[in-house]
Amino acid sequence: MEISRELTKVELQLMQVLWEMKEASVNDILEALPIPKPAYNTVSTFMRILVNKEFVGYKAVGKYHLYYPLINRESYMENYLNGVKNTFFSGSLRSMISFFAKKEQLSKSELEGIIKILNDNNPES
Numbered sequence: 001m002e003i004s005r006e007l008t009k010v011e012l013q014l015m016q017v018l019w020e021m022k023e024a025s026v027n028d029i030l031e032a033l034p035i036p037k038p039a040y041n042t043v044s045t046f047m048r049i050l051v052n053k054e055f056v057g058y059k060a061v062g063k064y065h066l067y068y069p070l071i072n073r074e075s076y077m078e079n080y081l082n083g084v085k086n087t088f089f090s091g092s093l094r095s096m097i098s099f100f101a102k103k104e105q106l107s108k109s110e111l112e113g114i115i116k117i118l119n120d121n122n123p124e125s
Contacts, residue, residue: 005053014046023068
């Protein structure tokens with residue numbers, strides 16, 4: 001599934017709950033949210049928005065809906081980060097990694113760990 005839309009902060013918070021729970025009612029989602037909890041109607045409205053955006057599906061179970069994610073966390077994260085890379089770093093992964101390495105002030109051991117990951121995932125090395 002191609003993801004052409006981004007989630008708002010609230011939508012992402014609800015998706016995080018849904019990704020963890022796999023499927024949930026509005027009450028289940030409310031229970032999992034931190035305090036202060038939004039109103040039931042607020043969560044219900046946002047779930048309908050997520051259905052309309054095609055991030056979430058649902059099935060009717062009695063008087064309520066059971067919601068489930070239509071896209072997995074990794075797919076969304078990959079699309080989102082590609083957008084960041086293309087928007088802020090002209091599509092350059094090297095520039096993006098360099099930016100975060102400088103901003104995060106990574107230690108030598110953290111940088112060595114990243115290099116190991118890159119080497120382990122590069123079949124040409």
